Amino acid sequence: MTAAPDPATPRAPGPASARYVFVSDVHLDAAAPDAQWQFLEFLRTQAAGARALYILGDLFEAWVGDDDAGGERAAVLTALRELTASGVACFFLHGNRDFLIGEDFCRETGCQLLPDPVIAQLDDERVLLTHGDAFCTDDHAYQELRSIVRTPVWQRRFLALPLSDRQLLANEARAGSRAHTTRSVPQVMDVNAAAVTAAFKAARVRRIIHGHTHRPAVHDALVDGQPVQRIVLGAWYEQGSYLVREAGNYVLRTLPR
Ligand code: MN
Numbered sequence: 001m002t003a004a005p006d007p008a009t010p011r012a013p014g015p016a017s018a019r020y021v022f023v024s025d026v027h028l029d030a031a032a033p034d035a036q037w038q039f040l041e042f043l044r045t046q047a048a049g050a051r052a053l054y055i056l057g058d059l060f061e062a063w064v065g066d067d068d069a070g071g072e073r074a075a076v077l078t079a080l081r082e083l084t085a086s087g088v089a090c091f092f093l094h095g096n097r098d099f100l101i102g103e104d105f106c107r108e109t110g111c112q113l114l115p116d117p118v119i120a121q122l123d124d125e126r127v128l129l130t131h132g133d134a135f136c137t138d139d140h141a142y143q144e145l146r147s148i149v150r151t152p153v154w155q156r157r158f159l160a161l162p163l164s165d166r167q168l169l170a171n172e173a174r175a176g177s178r179a180h181t182t183r184s185v186p187q188v189m190d191v192n193a194a195a196v197t198a199a200f201k202a203a204r205v206r207r208i209i210h211g212h213t214h215r216p217a218v219h220d221a222l223v224d225g226q227p228v229q230r231i232v233l234g235a236w237y238e239q240g241s242y243l244v245r246e247a248g249n250y251v252l253r254t255l256p257r
Contacts, residue, residue, distance in 0.1 A: 018051030020122055022243040024095065024131065024211025025235035029061035030072050038240045038257055043079045046242060046255075050088050054120065055111070056211045056233060057095025057131030062174060064166035065159050066104035077108050084110030093118065095212065096133045096142075099150065100159065119203055122245060128203045132212030132232070135191035135199070142189070188213050200228050207231070209243065216241055216252055 026039050047053045060073070069077055084090045090111040094101060106113050114120075117130035137143060148154055158166065190213050199208060200223045208230045216234030220227065231250055234241030240255025 018123070019049070020052050020054065020245040021047050021050045022054045022056060022129075022209055022233060022245070023047075023059075023241070024056035024233040025058045025214060025241075026055075027058055027061040027097070027236060028073070028076060032061075032237075033072070034257055035236045035240075036072060036076065038255060039236065040075060040079050042240055042242065042255065043083050046244070046253075047083055047088060048086065052089040052091060053083065054129060054209075055090065055092045056129060056209065057093050057099075057116070057133075058097045058211065058235075059092070059095070060098040060101075062170045063098035063100050064170045065100055065163065066102045067163055068167065069105065069108070077105070080109035080111055091120075093129060093131055095131045096146065100155065117199065117203070119205065123248065125207065125248070126203075126205050128199060128205045128208045130199070130208065130210045132191065132210030135195045135210065136189050136212070137192040137195045139189040190215060196230060197223055209233070211235075216254075218250070218252065 023042070026035065028036050028039060043053075059076075080090060090109065091114050092101065092106070092111045093114050093116045101113070103113075105111070114129070116134070117128055119126050120129050133142070133146065149158075158169075161169075191210075196208065200206075206226065206228050208228075210230070211233040213232060214235040214237075215232055217232050219230040219232070221230070222228065229250075231243060231252065233243055234252070234254065239257050241253070242255070243250060243252050
């Protein structure tokens, strides 16, 4: 993976040493109302008053276009709009499930779409943020699929299909993915260590925050003799999970359901 340092990375305004909140892999879905209820509560409580909320992808189990924002999703968009209207900057990176989130979603919620990966300036620290699927280079079949569906040509063609066709195709893709496991919680291949090291070097950062693997943890390591840290966010299948940065300290927290 090649990191793309973005000098124009937006920096949220606010007092020094503010609170930053990170979340990913909520996998919101009509079939999981408990997770949705918990996420709405999270937006009203833990995320409220933060300088910024970073959503690092896979907020939704599937997203086939911004015209597919009806039903139970409307409540999520409204809650995000209320959060951003209250002064919390909300940034969104695409996951592998919701990479078709676009400008209409951002207009309705007040969220700002960031490229993946991106370097965020958190107080005096530069941190690389990414969904994490690009690190899973050992999963060759997935990386091949990713390289196809992330092209503008593929996305234009897909989004030109009627909504019902897109929903049908997404359901088929998910059924195919589920067929590989007997558990309801999908197992995701872990990151490739060399890909992570390369990202630390290319971005010249000491910290990376990502999700996708559903293996919440804080990994300390050395790159070129320098201490680095990789923080992995957790998924919301069985409980809530988020990361908070306060006064420069990071804490991974779970929310019992
Ligand atoms: Mn993912």
